[in-house]
Amino acid sequence: MKFYIPPQLTRLAIAFAIFISLFLVLRHFLVPDTFGEYGHYRGASLIDNALPEIHYAGQQACFDCHQDIEDLKKQDVHNDIHCETCHGPGQKHVLSGEAADILKPTGREFCGRCHSTNAAKQISAVFQIDLKKHNVNRNCLECHNPHQPWKMKK
Secondary structure (H helix, E strand, C coil), rough: CCCCCCCCHHHHHHHHHHHHHHHHHHHHHCCCCCCCCCCCCCCHHHHHHHHCCCCCCHHHHHHHHCHHHHHHHHHHHCCCHCCCCCCCCCCCHHHCHHHHHCCCCHHHHHHHHEEEECCCCCCCCCCEECCCCCCCCCCCHHHEEEEEEEECCC
């Protein structure tokens, strides 16, 4: 008994075979050698994750040298915000002790990241101001100390 295979199925089978072959070739070149070493993961990722340089020191490293700021922050409305949120990664500063190695936030836009008027923020959670109306030609830090925002500078 002879089977008749329509030409459409023959072309479809060839296209399917080409697709599978291309997939296997691409997979061979794109899947890392260590994939599957520890389950459905790339084994070398453990080494890759251990290699990045540490940039953040943690808030306690700040307080080890800046006890006065720790005391202020305990009373502050910003007490839940870690130092590196505003001052950036502090590991370089901790190691060198140089003031130039830590970010000193300036500008209205910086404070405005959290405090500009935004309907999506709860007014009771974050004090909001309209940057387009509030002391337009002044920097926030001219009047406000971010470590004691309730006290106005003279």
